[in-house]
Amino acid sequence: xxxxxxxxxxxxxxxxxxxxxxxxxxxxxxxxxxxxxxxxxxxxxxxxxxxxxxxxxxxxxxxxxxxxxxxxxxxxxxxxxxxxxxxxxxxxxxxxxxxxxxxxxxxxxxxxxxxxxxxxxxxxxxxxxxxxxxxxxxxxxxxxxxxxxxxxxxxxxxxxxxxxxxxxxxxxxxxxxxxxxxxxxxxxxxxxxxxxxxxxxxxxxxxxxxxxxxxxxxxxxxxxxxxxxxxxxxxxxxxxxxxxxxxxxxxxxx
Amino acid sequence: xxxxxxxxxxxxxxxxxxxxxxxxxxxxxxxxxxxxxxxxxxxxxxxxxxxxxxxxxxxxxxxxxxxxxxxxxxxxxxxxxxxxxxxxxxxxxxxxxxxxxxxxxxxxxxxxxxxxxxxxxxxxxxxxxxxxxxxxxxxxxxxxxxxxxxxxxxxxxxxxxxxxxxxxxxxxxxxxxxxxxxxxxxxxxxxxxxxxxxxxxxxxxxxxxxxxxxxxxxxxxxxxxxxxxxxxxxxxxxxxxxxxxxxxxxxxxxxxxxxxxxxxxxxxxxxxx
Numbered sequence: 001x002x003x004x005x006x007x008x009x010x011x012x013x014x015x016x017x018x019x020x021x022x023x024x025x026x027x028x029x030x031x032x033x034x035x036x037x038x039x040x041x042x043x044x045x046x047x048x049x050x051x052x053x054x055x056x057x058x059x060x061x062x063x064x065x066x067x068x069x070x071x072x073x074x075x076x077x078x079x080x081x082x083x084x085x086x087x088x089x090x091x092x093x094x095x096x097x098x099x100x101x102x103x104x105x106x107x108x109x110x111x112x113x114x115x116x117x118x119x120x121x122x123x124x125x126x127x128x129x130x131x132x133x134x135x136x137x138x139x140x141x142x143x144x145x146x147x148x149x150x151x152x153x154x155x156x157x158x159x160x161x162x163x164x165x166x167x168x169x170x171x172x173x174x175x176x177x178x179x180x181x182x183x184x185x186x187x188x189x190x191x192x193x194x195x196x197x198x199x200x201x202x203x204x205x206x207x208x209x210x211x212x213x214x215x216x217x218x219x220x221x222x223x224x225x226x227x228x229x230x231x232x233x234x235x236x237x238x239x240x241x242x243x244x245x246x247x248x249x250x251x252x253x254x
Numbered sequence: 255x256x257x258x259x260x261x262x263x264x265x266x267x268x269x270x271x272x273x274x275x276x277x278x279x280x281x282x283x284x285x286x287x288x289x290x291x292x293x294x295x296x297x298x299x300x301x302x303x304x305x306x307x308x309x310x311x312x313x314x315x316x317x318x319x320x321x322x323x324x325x326x327x328x329x330x331x332x333x334x335x336x337x338x339x340x341x342x343x344x345x346x347x348x349x350x351x352x353x354x355x356x357x358x359x360x361x362x363x364x365x366x367x368x369x370x371x372x373x374x375x376x377x378x379x380x381x382x383x384x385x386x387x388x389x390x391x392x393x394x395x396x397x398x399x400x401x402x403x404x405x406x407x408x409x410x411x412x413x414x415x416x417x418x419x420x421x422x423x424x425x426x427x428x429x430x431x432x433x434x435x436x437x438x439x440x441x442x443x444x445x446x447x448x449x450x451x452x453x454x455x456x457x458x459x460x461x462x463x464x465x466x467x468x469x470x471x472x473x474x475x476x477x478x479x480x481x482x483x484x485x486x487x488x489x490x491x492x493x494x495x496x497x498x499x500x501x502x503x504x505x506x507x508x509x510x511x512x513x514x515x516x517x518x519x520x521x522x523x524x525x526x527x
Contacts, residue, residue, distance in 0.1 A: 153346040160316055160342045161362045161413070162335075171365065175352045 040222045042229075049226035058208075058230065065196055065208040068124050072131035073192040077185055080136040084143020084184070094144060104137055113203060123206075127199040134195045138187035146180025147173060182249050186242040193238055197231055208234075260329060260449055261292040261315070261417055267323030268310050283474035284310055287324070290468060290477060292417070292449055297440075299452045299460040301510060302470030303517035308453045309345070311470075312419045315451065316342045328417065341410030345422040349394040349405045355381065356390040358405050362413035377412050383442055384408045399427050400435045407439070411446060420452045424459070432456070433491050436463055440489060457510065461485070461502045462493055469509045472516040479509045 022042045028034045029041040040048075052058045087094030109130050116126035154176055158168040200209025208231050215224035268285040284307040292298050300308050313319040315326050317336040326333040328340065341362075349358050359380055363373035381390060384404040394402050403423050410418055424432045436459055443450055454460050460467045464483050471478040485498050493499055 151346060151348075153344050153348045154350075156313075156318055156342070156344060157348050157361075157409075159318055160336050160340070161365055162338065163365050167365050171361070172350070175350065178352065 037219065037221055040225050044222055045225040045229045048222040049229055052223070052226060061206060061208050061211050061227075062230075064124070064204075064206045065200065068127050068131065068200075068207065069189075069192050069196045072128045072196065073135055073189050075128070075132045076135035076139055076188050076192065080139025080184065080188065081143050081181060083136075084140045084181075085147060087140065087144045088147035098141075098144075101137055101140055104133065109133060110199070110202075113199075116203070123204050126203050127196055127207075130199055131192050131195045135188040135192040138191065139181075139184040142180045142184025142187070143177065146177030146184075149180065150176045179246075179249050182246050186246050189242060190235075190239060193235055258294045259291045260294045261451070262327040263288050263290045263311075263315070263324070264327070265289055265324035266311065266314060266321050266326060268307060268314065268319075269322045285321075286474035286476050288470075288475070288477055289324075290480075292451060294416070294449055295447050296466065297443055297450045297452065297464050298466045298468065299454060299464040300468045300470060301454060301457065301460045301506065302475060303472050303510065303514040304455070305517060306470045306473055306475040306513070308470060309421050312342070312421050312451065312453055316340055316419050318342075338413070339416040341413055341415035341418050343403070343406050343410050343418065343420045343423045345425045347394075347399075347402055347426070349402050349409075351394050354391050354393055355386055355397070355405055355408075358394070359408045359412050361409055366413065373412075377408070380408045380412050383411070383445055385438060400424075400431045403427070403435065404438070407442065411442070411448070415448070417449045417451065420450060422453050422455065425455070432459060433462075433494070437489075437491055439463065440487075444488065457503050457506045458494060458499075461499055461506065462489060467506060469506065469513070472513045478513065481506055481509075 025039065026041045026043060029036070029039050049058075087097065112130070113126065116129060120126040120129060150173055154172050155168070158172045163171065197207070197209035197212075200207035201213040204210050208227055211227040212224055212231065215221075215227065266285060266288045267283075270282040270284060272280050272282050274280065288311060300311065302308050310319065314321045315333065317333050317340070328337055331337070350361065353361070356374065356377060359377040360373050363376065368376075378390070381387060384407055386401065386404055386408065389397065389401070394405060397405065406423065407418075407420075424435055427435065440463060452460075452463060461483055467481045467483060468477050469479040469481065470476070481502065483502060485493060485496060485502070
């Protein structure tokens with residue numbers, strides 16, 4: 001059926017929803033329809049956040065969160081791609097372990113935090129541990145799928161050109177699997193960021209997630225929302241960059 | 255030079271061991287015996303019913319698959335694996351989408367360790383031969399199906415092989431594009447002087463391109479007939495209107511029809527009904 005409604009750019013609708021929601025929240029909170037203890041006006045959230053940034057209050061927390069996120073992601077990416085390739089190369093072992101890997105997805109790992117406290121203590125180590133486990137799963141699965149999906153003909157091209165095993169891997173198979181690997185890395189990074197911030201609520205005394213939790217305990221709504229806004233901005237920025245990167249990789253091959 | 259034999263197939267046979275889900279193994283004899291010789295600079299086409307082992311035979315010659323019997327020689331060297339004197343073009347889309355046209359064509363020379371400047375010079379010449387000048391920096395996604403196959407042909411030509419094996423390279427293209435790209439292939443062949451062993455399902459394509467056509471029988475296949483194509487060269491798209499062209503395609507079809515019926519399990523009675 002032909003589209004009869006006027007053509008509007010999807011981006012306009014997306015931005016309108018965001019701007020509209022912010023304006024509604026601003027009006028509701030400024031008009032006193034929502035209590036300040038529940039919601040502060042968005043402009044005040046941004047103003048408070050700006051104040052924190054100027055006073056250099058955010059930096060140590062930001063650094064801690066980023067260090068935890070990136071170190072977890074780096075470990076997950078290194079081992080995830082390696083394990084994914086191993087599962088592709090040794091199909092039987094891969095099939096054997098796949099059910100375990102997939103079931104970790106459904107497991108609320110946060111429940112293990114009392115154990116982690118005992119074994120790893122408070123601070124970054126238990127956060128990096130849980131974040132790595134969560135982040136590594138999509139990387140392993142996507143890497144394995146990426147290599148399994150490579151057409152037989154590319155193997156034949158490599159063989160007929162008398163490529164060494166390393167040349168076959170580095171010049172043909174790995175680049176061919178890249179779109180899948182990239183999708184795994186994108187999901188892995190997003191999970192790493194979400195889990196790090198979430199775990200900082202309970203397992204540490206520094207970090208952006210911890211700040212939200214702390215200001216919540218102090219009933220300091222403007223400060224709590226300021227950090228929520230910052231967390232959202234980081235997540236949206238990371239997501240946008242990763243989607244853009246993934247789009248570029250896929251467009252080249254479309 | 256044309257009298258020199260460059261590729262010899264001697265009693266090449268191929269039997270597959272098929273494993274059923276219950277674990278029992280049965281033998282499938284795909285190729286019973288193929289013996290033939292190609293002289294330098296010839297354009298020879300293999301035609302046969304679906305599943306008769308044409309592609310398998312090409313892969314055996316390319317050293318990608320080990321024959322279960324017989325021997326293949328390039329000059330007097332027995333083939334035991336991929337050989338530097340053989341280039342192969344596949345039926346499926348085989349260009350590397352992450353590489354530009356130039357980088358695709360460079361691939362064979364790159365893995366052989368040829369310095370960048372030298373290989374780019376060689377590849378530029380090959381790109382011009384296959385008519386892709388101006389597309390050096392394009393990615394395959396920006397090219398049509400016919401152009402992508404020309405990239406694959408250029409990639410195979412770049413390593414300067416004596417023999418080009420082409421496994422239904424135009425199978426995915428429409429009839430008109432096939433005809434024109436076939437003409438391009440003849441031009442490239444005449445310009446480079448390569449020996450080409452070409453596999454196709456298309457009788458017209460076989461006659462239009464070749465010096466000689468080998469007709470393979472249904473499984474277990476043997477060479478059922480060898481048809482010399484005596485239409486003078488150079489040929490172009492108007493060749494298909496010649497009376498001799500029709501005589502040869504009709505003769506080929508008569509030979510092939512029986513084998514295709516066997517392959518499809520059609521009996522005479524069924525055809526008449």
